[in-house]
Amino acid sequence: MPETSVHVVLLEKSPHPTEMTATAARTCYSANAPDAIMQRWHAKPDDMVQTVDRVRSAGHHSTLEHNIYVFGVTGISRAATHQLVRHRHLQFDQQSQRYLAFKGSDFAYVKPRRLSSLPELSARFDELMAQIGETYRALLNAGIAGEDARFVLPNAAASQMVVSGNARAWYEFLTLRTCNMAQWEIREMAFQVLRILKKQDPILFKDAGATCVRGYCNEPNGPECPRYVAVVKAQMDGARKAAEWIAAHGKEPGGGRSNGETPITQ
Numbered sequence: 001m002p003e004t005s006v007h008v009v010l011l012e013k014s015p016h017p018t019e020m021t022a023t024a025a026r027t028c029y030s031a032n033a034p035d036a037i038m039q040r041w042h043a044k045p046d047d048m049v050q051t052v053d054r055v056r057s058a059g060h061h062s063t064l065e066h067n068i069y070v071f072g073v074t075g076i077s078r079a080a081t082h083q084l085v086r087h088r089h090l091q092f093d094q095q096s097q098r099y100l101a102f103k104g105s106d107f108a109y110v111k112p113r114r115l116s117s118l119p120e121l122s123a124r125f126d127e128l129m130a131q132i133g134e135t136y137r138a139l140l141n142a143g144i145a146g147e148d149a150r151f152v153l154p155n156a157a158a159s160q161m162v163v164s165g166n167a168r169a170w171y172e173f174l175t176l177r178t179c180n181m182a183q184w185e186i187r188e189m190a191f192q193v194l195r196i197l198k199k200q201d202p203i204l205f206k207d208a209g210a211t212c213v214r215g216y217c218n219e220p221n222g223p224e225c226p227r228y229v230a231v232v233k234a235q236m237d238g239a240r241k242a243a244e245w246i247a248a249h250g251k252e253p254g255g256g257r258s259n260g261e262t263p264i265t266q
């Protein structure tokens with residue numbers, strides 16, 4: 001019986017996502033028409049990057065929504081797809097267990113990698129999958145419809161999906177599901193999505209990921225998470241270096257308040 005694991009591929013995406021987001025942002029403040037704004041970015045790439053950086057970090061994320069990304073996901077367990085479909089701003093089509101009858105006892109399944117350190121239990125897991133497959137096939141052979149025979153299939157049964165969403169929805173998904181608190185399989189899927197999006201559109205997805213990537217953590221166990229600890233350490237190193245610089249030079253880098261801004265006092 002085939003064991004499998006999650007695999008994500010990008011099927012389709014909006015053609016010019018970074019330009020599109022910059023255009024949406026600039027349209028809010030410009031007298032120019034959106035098509036004129038869209039056409040000018042190739043001549044002003046730095047302006048485009050700054051515009052996108054500004055709206056992304058300011059949280060004006062409606063400007064991300066004009067870009068769609070469609071992924072194919074295979075080898076993912078029903079346990080993980082159940083979590084995935086909770087993301088209400090993503091759209092899904094999933095392989096049916098009603099209309100697709102698996103051949104023989106050959107339904108593919110996902111086995112948690114942790115079991116590899118427990119060979120005896122791992123073997124029992126495989127045996128159970130085989131037994132389930134046999135019962136499933138026996139039910140089908142007895143004329144029971146696929147929609148009823150599937151009741152014996154486990155959470156481990158593999159599935160496949162087409163999942164689409166706009167850049168904002170993917171951002172939200174990545175925030176929750178690349179976090180160390182997320183379950184390992186959906187986290188693995190989320191990291192595959194993250195790698196693809198960062199490669200495709202690095203400016204748009206520059207700080208995508210768990211909140212620690214953006215310097216904070218809302219999880220109560222945050223202080224125990226190695227990723228968050230690394231972020232805090234880096235922030236502390238940065239603050240210490242700045243303090244040392246101020247002590248050595250007797251003033252703030254760049255002349256402190258020379259630009260006339262009100263000092264930050266809290």
Ligand SMILES: Cc1cc2nc3c(=O)[nH]c(=O)nc-3n(C[C@H](O)[C@H](O)[C@H](O)COP(=O)(O)OP(=O)(O)OC[C@H]3O[C@@H](n4cnc5c(N)ncnc54)[C@H](O)[C@@H]3O)c2cc1C
Pocket residue numbers: 086087088089172173176177181182183
């Ligand atoms: C680590 C972890 C553990 C989890 N454990 C459990 C669990 O034990 N049990 C369980 O049932 N679920 C659990 N979940 C799933 C979780 O509760 C959410 O259903 C899932 O993460 C989707 O997130 P969401 O609802 O924030 O966002 P989405 O559905 O992706 O929506 C994105 C954002 O849109 C806004 N939004 C969407 N719909 C509405 C609405 N109707 N009204 C107002 N605002 C809206 C919200 O700001 C929301 O954050 C867990 C998730 C994680 C990451």
